[in-house]
Amino acid sequence: MAEIVLQTNGISKSFGALKASDNISLDLRAGEIHALIGPNGAGKSTLIKQIAGNMQPDNGTVQFLGRDVTALDTVARARLGLGRTFQISALAMEFTVLQNAVLGALGERGGVFRFFRPVMKDRALLERAREALKRVGLQDHAATRTAELSHGQRRQLEVAVALTLKPKAFLMDEPMAGLGAGGSKRLTGFLDGLRAEAPILLVEHDMDAVFALADRISVLVYGQVIATGTAAEIRSNAEVRRAYLGEEDAA
Amino acid sequence: MARETYINAALTLALVLVPLWAWSTGQAYILTLCTKVAILALAGVGLNIALGLGGLVSFGHAAFFGIGGYAMGILASHAQIMDPIAEWPFLIEGTKSMPVIWLVAMLASAFAALLIGALSLRTSGVYFIMITLAFGQMLYYFTIGWPAYGGEDGLSIYVRNSFPGLNTLVPAQFLILAYVILGLALLFSARLARAPFGLALTAARQNADRVETVGITPFKLRLVAFVISGAITGLAGALFADLNRFISPTMFSWHTSGEIMIFVILGGVGRLYGPVAGAALFILLEHLLGGISDYWLIYVGALLLGVVLFARGGLIGTLAGREVAHG
Numbered sequence: 086m087a088e089i090v091l092q093t094n095g096i097s098k099s100f101g102a103l104k105a106s107d108n109i110s111l112d113l114r115a116g117e118i119h120a121l122i123g124p125n126g127a128g129k130s131t132l133i134k135q136i137a138g139n140m141q142p143d144n145g146t147v148q149f150l151g152r153d154v155t156a157l158d159t160v161a162r163a164r165l166g167l168g169r170t171f172q173i174s175a176l177a178m179e180f181t182v183l184q185n186a187v188l189g190a191l192g193e194r195g196g197v198f199r200f201f202r203p204v205m206k207d208r209a210l211l212e213r214a215r216e217a218l219k220r221v222g223l224q225d226h227a228a229t230r231t232a233e234l235s236h237g238q239r240r241q242l243e244v245a246v247a248l249t250l251k252p253k254a255f256l257m258d259e260p261m262a263g264l265g266a267g268g269s270k271r272l273t274g275f276l277d278g279l280r281a282e283a284p285i286l287l288v289e290h291d292m293d294a295v296f297a298l299a300d301r302i303s304v305l306v307y308g309q310v311i312a313t314g315t316a317a318e319i320r321s322n323a324e325v326r327r328a329y330l331g332e333e334d335a336a
Numbered sequence: 337m338a339r340e341t342y343i344n345a346a347l348t349l350a351l352v353l354v355p356l357w358a359w360s361t362g363q364a365y366i367l368t369l370c371t372k373v374a375i376l377a378l379a380g381v382g383l384n385i386a387l388g389l390g391g392l393v394s395f396g397h398a399a400f401f402g403i404g405g406y407a408m409g410i411l412a413s414h415a416q417i418m419d420p421i422a423e424w425p426f427l428i429e430g431t432k433s434m435p436v437i438w439l440v441a442m443l444a445s446a447f448a449a450l451l452i453g454a455l456s457l458r459t460s461g462v463y464f465i466m467i468t469l470a471f472g473q474m475l476y477y478f479t480i481g482w483p484a485y486g487g488e489d490g491l492s493i494y495v496r497n498s499f500p501g502l503n504t505l506v507p508a509q510f511l512i513l514a515y516v517i518l519g520l521a522l523l524f525s526a527r528l529a530r531a532p533f534g535l536a537l538t539a540a541r542q543n544a545d546r547v548e549t550v551g552i553t554p555f556k557l558r559l560v561a562f563v564i565s566g567a568i569t570g571l572a573g574a575l576f577a578d579l580n581r582f583i584s585p586t587m588f589s590w591h592t593s594g595e596i597m598i599f600v601i602l603g604g605v606g607r608l609y610g611p612v613a614g615a616a617l618f619i620l621l622e623h624l625l626g627g628i629s630d631y632w633l634i635y636v637g638a639l640l641l642g643v644v645l646f647a648r649g650g651l652i653g654t655l656a657g658r659e660v661a662h663g
């Protein structure tokens with residue numbers, strides 16, 4: 086079995102009476118795409134936040150690269166190699182697309198406290214940023230103001246910024262949302278290859294993408310993981326069909 | 337080249353031509369007004385780094401302006417009466433040398449900014465505004481109750497401090513000094529805005545989550561920006577004290593913080609030349625309207641309202657249009 090890169094051990098998180106995470110234990114292994122699916126409000130983003138360090142679990146621990154990182158903040162976890170994309174794009178909207186990518190490259194390289202040399206003339210950073218934009222297909226939009234991008238393009242830029250970090254694991258919260266059929270298909274192809282660089286914990290509503298990509302799928306309902314398995318196992322799982330996939334058939 | 341560059345160049349030209357004209361026609365008063373514009377603009381350049389680049393709405397920059405002023409006042413007054421500031425643990429004497437005074441003013445206000453920033457930058461929004469305001473007012477009341485340096489009445493310095501090779505009492509020479517310092521500060525802040533630090537700082541203003549996710553701590557960026565900002569405003573305070581040859585607690589009052597903020601907002605928040613345009617406009621209005629009515633600030637208030645409601649980019653933003661992304 087491949088080595089475990091990222092792991093949650095019995096994570097729980099409540100908002101008042103609402104259990105958004107209920108004793109969640111799952112892991113992400115080298116080379117895989119592990120999809121996390123579940124209906125709206127199931128607690129997927131809440132779990133991602135606890136793994137990324139934006140939110141502290143009430144109970145349970147997060148392990149990354151064999152270390153307990155539960156006490157570390159977002160910045161420390163990012164520096165260890167967690168590359169995260171947000172469900173609601175978190176980008177510098179006044180920046181150009183290229184500037185956002187350069188920011189990522191700068192974070193990875195370090196040397197933020199430099200006050201004189203123009204950062205947008207730093208060859209090494211530009212090269213890294215341009216390469217990441219090219220990989221997600223945004224190279225022609227490098228000079229576009231981020232606020233002018235479509236929602237789908239912003240999602241692509243989120244992925245590009247994560248790429249500049251050269252992470253050891255990706256956390257992606259609905260990267261396909263708003264992409265449209267063509268874009269979705271291209272990103273699916275891209276993520277397919279990306280798993281060889283670093284495993285991906287992928288939250289996604291696009292079931293075609295999930296079933297095409299995922300090595301394993303976990304299904305989250307009301308904060309609980311009700312099943313984990315291969316695409317075939319999940320498809321034939323009666324509880325999953327009832328709780329989640331059935332809803333889609335009915336809709 | 338961007339339109340903003342031309343506007344900045346035109347403004348620079350005007351700021352050079354006006355004193356040249358005043359000098360050739362022997363109107364020393366105008367030279368002093370231009371010096372005042374440059375010094376107040378410098379205070380605004382300092383605030384603009386925190387406010388414009390970092391999005392930190394500090395309502396306490398009078399603290400740094402005042403510390404700079406009092407650094408000058410304390411050093412110069414001791415030199416004036418030839419009484420050392422301290423004899424123990426080692427001898428500290430006053431000085432009339434501008435470069436030394438500037439250095440002390442910048443270090444002292446940078447240190448104050450470090451302390452105030454470390455406490456206040458843990459909050460944001462209206463709390464941040466209130467805490468910075470409170471620090472400024474604390475120092476204001478402290479200096480009122482500090483008889484050694486004039487208390488409420490303030491303190492006069494009889495002779496302007498000296499700069500090697502210049503006669504600073506000649507208005508034109510002091511003006512050149514103030515202009516050069518403002519020019520250097522503008523150069524520095526232009527480079528800062530485009531440097532790695534500027535990119536990360538402005539990103540943190542727009543989206544702190546993004547900055548954390550790439551492994552950079554927004555708090556550290558903001559604290560460093562606040563310290564640099566405080567040091568520049570402190571330097572302006574020292575120069576302002578030297579211009580007037582007078583210090584008083586008013587330098588610390590929230591009116592002063594408000595005025596510095598008005599320069600930045602009138603001229604254009606986050607615009608390189610915003611504080612210059614704002615300070616120039618403010619002094620111009622004071623000069624033109626102050627003679628007509630004691631209530632000239634009402635007009636400034638109306639103008640400010642107009643800018644906030646209809647022209648967010650201030651004077652520079654209105655003339656130059658939306659900021660062009662660097663690079």
Ligand SMILES: Nc1ncnc2c1ncn2[C@@H]1O[C@H](COP(=O)(O)OP(=O)(O)OP(=O)(O)O)[C@@H](O)[C@H]1O
Nearest residue numbers: 100103105123124125126127128129130131132172
């Ligand atoms: N900070 C918070 N405070 C209170 N309740 C919250 C908070 N964050 C999330 N919740 C609630 O927790 C539940 C899980 O939310 P979460 O965003 O994790 O769902 P999700 O699975 O990502 O849904 P979606 O598919 O719509 O993105 C929801 O009911 C949500 O309203």
Ligand SMILES: [Mg+2]
Nearest residue numbers: 129130131172
């Ligand atoms: Mg979500």
